[in-house]
Amino acid sequence: xxxAVDLGSNSFRLHIGEPAGGRMHIVRTARDPIRLAAxxxxxxxxxxxxxxxxxxxxEDFRRILDEYxxxxxxVVATNTMRVAKNADVLLPxxxxxxxxxxxxxxxxxxxxxxxxxxxxxIERPDERRLVVDxxxxxxxxxxxxxxxxxxxxxxxxxTQPQTRAYFADGRITARNFDAAVTAARARFEDAAxxxxxxxxxxxxxxxxxxxxxxxxxxxxxxxxxxVSQASLHALRDILLELGHVEAFNMPGVKRERVPVMVGGxxxxxxxxxxxxxxxxxxxxxxxxxxxxSDLELRANRRDRRDAxxxxxxxxxxxxxQRALRTAGIATLLYERLQPQADNHHHxxxxxxxxxxxxLAISMSGAHKHxxxxxxxxxxxxxxxxxxxxxxxxVLGQKGNLRKIREALVEPDxxxxxxxxxxxVVLMHAxxxxxxxxxxxxxxxxxxxxxxxxxxxxxxTLAPWFEKEECFWGDxxxxxxxx
Numbered sequence: 001x002x003x004a005v006d007l008g009s010n011s012f013r014l015h016i017g018e019p020a021g022g023r024m025h026i027v028r029t030a031r032d033p034i035r036l037a038a039x040x041x042x043x044x045x046x047x048x049x050x051x052x053x054x055x056x057x058x059e060d061f062r063r064i065l066d067e068y069x070x071x072x073x074x075v076v077a078t079n080t081m082r083v084a085k086n087a088d089v090l091l092p093x094x095x096x097x098x099x100x101x102x103x104x105x106x107x108x109x110x111x112x113x114x115x116x117x118x119x120x121x122i123e124r125p126d127e128r129r130l131v132v133d134x135x136x137x138x139x140x141x142x143x144x145x146x147x148x149x150x151x152x153x154x155x156x157x158x159t160q161p162q163t164r165a166y167f168a169d170g171r172i173t174a175r176n177f178d179a180a181v182t183a184a185r186a187r188f189e190d191a192a193x194x195x196x197x198x199x200x201x202x203x204x205x206x207x208x209x210x211x212x213x214x215x216x217x218x219x220x221x222x223x224x225x226x227v228s229q230a231s232l233h234a235l236r237d238i239l240l241e242l243g244h245v246e247a248f249n250m251p252g253v254k255r256e257r258v259p260v261m262v263g264g265x266x267x268x269x270x271x272x273x274x275x276x277x278x279x280x281x282x283x284x285x286x287x288x289x290x291x292x293s294d295l296e297l298r299a300n301r302r303d304r305r306d307a308x309x310x311x312x313x314x315x316x317x318x319x320x321q322r323a324l325r326t327a328g329i330a331t332l333l334y335e336r337l338q339p340q341a342d343n344h345h346h347x348x349x350x351x352x353x354x355x356x357x358x359l360a361i362s363m364s365g366a367h368k369h370x371x372x373x374x375x376x377x378x379x380x381x382x383x384x385x386x387x388x389x390x391x392x393x394v395l396g397q398k399g400n401l402r403k404i405r406e407a408l409v410e411p412d413x414x415x416x417x418x419x420x421x422x423x424v425v426l427m428h429a430x431x432x433x434x435x436x437x438x439x440x441x442x443x444x445x446x447x448x449x450x451x452x453x454x455x456x457x458x459x460t461l462a463p464w465f466e467k468e469e470c471f472w473g474d475x476x477x478x479x480x481x482x
Contacts, residue, residue, distance in 0.1 A: 001027070002299075003070050004291035005061060005098065007077035009037035009136025009160055010260060011208065012057045015288040016068055019296050024120060024289060030064055032057040033256070037080045037136040037160035046084045054090060058097035065099070072295045075102045076287070078110050079137030079158060103383040107154020110287065111140035112380050117289030118206055119147045130200040132271055133207045133286055134264045136160045139271065141191070143198040150198050157187045159209055163263030170245045170259070177236060177266060184270025192274045203277045206286035209264035214282035216252035216261070228279035232269050239265075294381070305381035309350050312379060316360040318353070322427065327352035330416075330423035332435070337415040337442050344416040347386070351393030352420055358394075371395035393417065397424050401475045408475060415442050421468065431458040445478030 006013045016028040034057055039050020065073060081087045081104045095102050105113070114133045122129075125146040133140045137158040143151040166180040205214070205227060214227050216235065223231025242248055245258045253261050272280070297304060313323060330352045331345065339345075351374075358370030375391035382390070396404040396417045408414040418440075426435070437451040448465075455461055465481045472479040 001068060001070050002292050002295040003065055003068070003073040004288040004295070005058075005073070005075040005100075006288050006291070007036070007054070007075065007081060007094075007102065008287075009078060009080040009138075009158060010035060011136075012036075012054070012061070013288060014061050014064060015292060016065075016070070017289075017292040024292050024296070028064065028068070030061060032060070035136075035160070037158070038164075040080065040084060040160075044083050044085050046080075046086055046090060051090050051093070055093055055097045058094050062098045071299060073100050074291050074295055075100050076110075076113070076291060077102055077104045078287075079107065079135060079154075079156075082107070083137065101385070103385070105383065106378060107138050107140060107156075108152050108378050109380060109382075110138070111142045111152040111154055112149060113290035113294065114140055114206055114286045115142040115144055115149050115152065115290065116147075116293050117285045117287060117291075118204055118283060119144070120289055120293045121283060121285035122204075128199055128201045130195065130198075130203040130275070130277065130280075132203065132205050132210070132268070132275075132277075132280065134159060134205070134209050134267050134271075135207055136260070139187075139267055141188075141195065141271070141275070143195050143200060151194060153191055155187045155191075157184055157267055159260045159263040159267065161263075162266050163259045166266070167245065167259060167262055172239045172243055172245065172262065174240055177240065180263070180266035181270045181273075184267045185274050186270075188271050188274040192276070195275055203280035205268070205280050205282045207264075209260060210268070210280075211282045211284060212253045212257060212261050213265055213268065216250055219252040220250050226279050227268075227282055229269070229272055229277075232265065232272070235265060236269070303346075303381070305346075305350070305379075308380040308382065309353050312357070312377065313353060316357045316373070318356055318359075323353045323356065326355060326420075326423050326427055329426055329435070330419045333422050333440065334416055334419035336438075336440055337419060339412040339415050341412055344412055347389050348393065348416045348420060351390045351397075352423060354390065355394055355397050355420065355424065367395055367397050367399065393420055397421055399471070401471050405475050408477070411442075414477075418442055418446060425461070425464045425468070429458045429461045429464060431461055445480065446472060448479075448481045450481065 001016060001018045003016045011031050011033045014030040015026055017024040017026050034053040036050055036054060039047045075098060091102060115131050118131050128145045131142045135158050137160055139155045139157050141153055142149060162180055166176045217223060217227060217231045218225055223234035239262060245262060248258045313320060327349045331349055334348055354374055355370065357373050358366035361369040371391040371394040374394050375387050379387055392404050392407050397420050401408065408417065431454065437454060439449040441447045469479040
């Protein structure tokens with residue numbers, strides 16, 4: 001049983017799901033419309049009241065989570081936490097409230113997870129589809145076929161900024177509505193051709209705002225009753241005739257959500273016009289189902305992060321054979337160091353696969369270039385913290401260790417850094433197939449025992465080990481080769 005918690009810009013939501021028979025059965029849900037994005041001021045600072053609401057909500061969610069025996073919990077935060085300048089203040093408080101790490105995911109990762117959720121719900125492996133998710137602070141647009149994603153992008157436009165910019169006083173006029181639609185179109189116009197080139201058999205809307213618009217249209221027989229451009233413009237005309245959000249009293253949407261719906265409607269019209277989508281289907285699937293599906297994949301050892309690493313290697317033309325060999329050696333050496341836990345095996349192997357990424361820029365300082373790329377690139381499935389860890393390994397693969405001194409405080413992480421550095425040394429010295437007699441320990445100090453014949457067969461090892469002794473000594477860790 002898994003749990004997904006989505007800290008969205010409009011609402012915080014919780015899903016608890018249990019996989020059975022190839023489907024994810026949702027056994028518990030919770031929602032709190034705290035409107036986090038509304039708590040941002042003009043400088044993108046969250047108000048104290050907004051932060052208190054977030055903490056209170058997550059304390060409530062924690063009580064729900066504690067009622068279940070869960071295999072894994074993943075908490076993701078989206079656009080508002082991405083842009084809030086004081087998110088670093090709120091993050092530790094919310095993590096303490098819910099009792100789990102919180103991942104502030106990129107817009108592209110949000111889009112991938114949304115698409116995973118839609119693909120899981122639809123299960124049509126050959127269908128080419130377009131997915132549009134209009135959130136409180138951003139809109140994700142994803143094109144794919146079956147479970148495979150071809151194009152994903154996050155656009156910095158959502159219901160809250162649209163409502164705040166064009167309908168702050170609640171009045172709805174043709175002038176401000178059409179200006180809002182034009183602003184939305186401008187956000188999507190540069191990317192429209194790329195999405196149209198992909199083509200699609202069906203288009204889906206996956207957000208709560210999308211479902212609210214669909215519900216209002218269907219229940220009130222507006223236009224043709226579907227989420228089509230004709231129906232959306234018919235809904236627009238109704239809103240213009242009413243003239244104010246407080247005058248809207250139709251079934252399908254709660255009164256407090258009307259301003260959000262109006263802002264979302266302008267985004268949806270703009271997106272559909274630019275992407276040339278005539279109609280789409282609202283679907284009750286998206287980010288949370290995607291998170292649950294991703295947790296299930298990891299539990300079944302089908303981690304999509306592996307695929308992301310392979311794709312990344314291809315993008316930067318990494319020598320696959322060298323990367324695989326380095327990863328194999330590093331993993332072997334790490335096991336010989338007998339780590340206390342199993343927290344770093346995957347990250348060590350992944351960073352070894354990426355350790356030569358920086359060569360795409362320059363041979364000089366390649367480890368520094370590589371670390372920057374790995375930390376800041378779009379790596380599907382990885383959190384910001386995970387990419388920082390990978391970058392730490394890539395940066396620490398060679399040269400002085402002062403630059404990662406703080407990371408070496410954790411014993412197992414220091415062992416993993418040592419394993420990667422030695423793997424790189426052995427590759428350089430072409431001794432990677434000659435490890436049978438090599439023994440190593442790291443308990444307070446590093447001790448390496450190796451056959452004298454190994455140094456004779458690979459004479460460049462000796463100067464490499466001499467450099468390592470200096471580098472480790474600089475950070476207060478003894479290094480001895482016998």
